[in-house]
Amino acid sequence: MKRLYISDLDGTLLNPEPKITARTAEIINSLTAKGMSFTFATARSIYSAVPITSALDINVPCILMNGVSVYDIKNKRYIKSEFIDPAVSAKLLEIYKRHGVECFMYRIDNGALTCYYSELTSRVMQSFAEVRKHEYKKPFVQCRLEDYADEYTVYFTTRGKYDELYPVKLEAERIKGVDHAFYLDVYDDSWYLEIFSHKASKSNGLRFLREEYGFDEIVAFGDNLNDLPMFEQADVKIAVGNARDEVKSAADIVIGTNDEDGVAEWLLAVHNKT
Numbered sequence: 001m002k003r004l005y006i007s008d009l010d011g012t013l014l015n016p017e018p019k020i021t022a023r024t025a026e027i028i029n030s031l032t033a034k035g036m037s038f039t040f041a042t043a044r045s046i047y048s049a050v051p052i053t054s055a056l057d058i059n060v061p062c063i064l065m066n067g068v069s070v071y072d073i074k075n076k077r078y079i080k081s082e083f084i085d086p087a088v089s090a091k092l093l094e095i096y097k098r099h100g101v102e103c104f105m106y107r108i109d110n111g112a113l114t115c116y117y118s119e120l121t122s123r124v125m126q127s128f129a130e131v132r133k134h135e136y137k138k139p140f141v142q143c144r145l146e147d148y149a150d151e152y153t154v155y156f157t158t159r160g161k162y163d164e165l166y167p168v169k170l171e172a173e174r175i176k177g178v179d180h181a182f183y184l185d186v187y188d189d190s191w192y193l194e195i196f197s198h199k200a201s202k203s204n205g206l207r208f209l210r211e212e213y214g215f216d217e218i219v220a221f222g223d224n225l226n227d228l229p230m231f232e233q234a235d236v237k238i239a240v241g242n243a244r245d246e247v248k249s250a251a252d253i254v255i256g257t258n259d260e261d262g263v264a265e266w267l268l269a270v271h272n273k274t
Contacts, residue, residue: 002037004060004215006206007263008230009042009049011186011223012240015259018052018187025055027264031271032057037215039063041202041230043181043194045106046071046113047138060213063205066181066226068154068196069108070205080208081108081154082200088177089149092156092195095171101164104129105145106155116141116148124159124190156195159185165193181226184244194226202230221255221263222247238266 007013015021032038038056041063042049049064050073061072061079070080084092089105096103102125105116115138120126132138141148158165162184169182172195179201181194210218210233220227220234223243231237231250239251240262248254256262 001216002214003217003219004037004039004209004213005219005221005267006038006060006063006209006230006234007040007221008223008227009040009044009052011242012221012227012258013040013263014052015261016187020053020055021261022055023261024264027261027268029055029057031267032059034271036267036271037213039209041067041205041220041227043192043226045115045138047136048132051136060209063202063209065106065155065200066194066196067201067203067205067229068106070208078108078111079212082197082204083108083151084153084155084197085177086150086153088175089153089156090146091175092172092178093145093149095168096156096158099164099168099171101158101160101168103145103156103158104140105149105153106157107148107150107152108154109152113154114139114141116143116145118143118145122160128159154196154200158193159190160193162191165191169193183225186224202227203233206230206233222251223258238263 010018037060039058039060039062043066045065058073061070064071068082069078072079107114172180177198178195179198184191217235219236220230221238223240237251238253239248241257255266
C-alpha cells in the first residue's frame, strides 16, 4: 500500500516557538530515508513554510496557503495554483473597504508570489508584515489594490479581532467563486480570515496529491479549524493533544502535543511496529 503522511505545521508539527525540533527532524528524516512519504499542508506561503521546514527531507509536494498552491520544494516550482476571478476580487475589496478592514492580497505571476497592501494601521497587521519581511524576505508592495486585482490573484488574508473580521466573513461567504478559512491564531488571541478560490482547499490539495502520485491511503495530522477540510479527504485523521475540541472530535486518533514531538513520536511508534 502506498501511504502518504501529511501534517499541518503551526500547532501540529511545529513546536510553540515555532520550530521543527531536532527530535522531530531526526525521526522524520530517518523514516523518509527508509521510504516513508511525508509532506505538509499549511496556511503559510512559500516564504515562511519552506525555511521553517528546511531541516526536514520533504519528499512529496506540499500544500500552501490552505490549498491555494501545491509546491514542489525539491524542484522549486509551483505545480498547481487556483486563481480568483478578477470580478470576484473586486467584490471582496469593496467588502473590506466598507468594513474598514485592511487586507493583504497575494498574486502568483510567472511563478513568483508577491503580497500587496494599501495601508497598514493596525498593530497586528503591521506585526504580520514585519516578521515576514525581515525573517522570511517575503516581497511586499504598497499600492492601490484595485489596480493589481487581476487574473493572477490567488489569496486575501487579514488578521485581527473576531468582532472586526466576522462581518467581512459573513459577506464574503455569500460570494460565488470563493471559499474561506476563519480561525484563531495558535500563538495569540488574534483571528485569521483567509479567502481563496472555491477550488482551493486543503481537501482539494490532498485529493490532487492522491490522484497525481497514486497514494492508496492518506494519514493527516492537524490541530485547528482550517485542518478540518484536510480531514475530510484523509483516510486516517489524527489530532495532536493540543488541538481544538472540534478537531479532536473529528479525529480517529488523538496523540501527543506539539511541544512533545507528538507527530514524529507517533510515526516512530507506528513504524517500529511494522
